[in-house]
Amino acid sequence: MALTPLDIHNKEFNRGFRGYVEDEVNEFLNQVIKDYEILIREKKDLEKKVEELEEKMTYFSNIEETLNKSILVAQETAEEVKRNANKEAQLIMKEAEKNADRIINEALSRSSKMAVEVEELKKQAKVYRTRFKMLIEAQLELLKNDDWEELVHSFDGEYVEE
Secondary structure (H helix, E strand, O other): OOOOHHHHHHOOOOOOOOOOOHHHHHHHHHHHHHHHHHHHHHHHHHHHHHHHHHHHHHHHHHHHHHHHHHHHHHHHHHHHHHHHHHHHHHHHHHHHHHHHHHHHHHHHHHHHHHHHHHHHHHHHHHHHHHHHHHHHHHHHHHHHOOHHHHHHHHOOOOOOOO
16 A cells, blocks of 8 residues: 555554654654645646546557548548549440440541432533533524525514514
8 A cells, every 4th residue: 555645644653762763853754744645746747747648648549540541431432433534434435435436427428418419410410501502503504595585584574663
């Protein structure tokens, strides 16, 4: 059992022949009691401080553990998001390639049809030009015909008024 200041205070020594001076012993014991009380208070304060620091350490250890777990979860989540984004990007690229191929094929098909139509229009224009030229030449031949001259001379002077 630990010695208390009260134990020191109440300690009685047997008196012997030519013993110590009682006042000096009592004065020394009073000083020991004061110092011992101070040490006991300091010890209790330090024990309390150690307990508080241990509680804080436990608290911060829990926070550290929670943060480490959170970091791991965040890293795993980031990796998952990255994987999903890559998958989605690949799907978008494939879809874009399909659309591009479809658009190119449609454009080539329309271009081909238009080329055929242009050639057909050129043929029709050529035929029309030839027919129109023939019509004009036929009309010119009619105009060059001597029958016109006879017709014009036959009406000389026969102007009729109505």
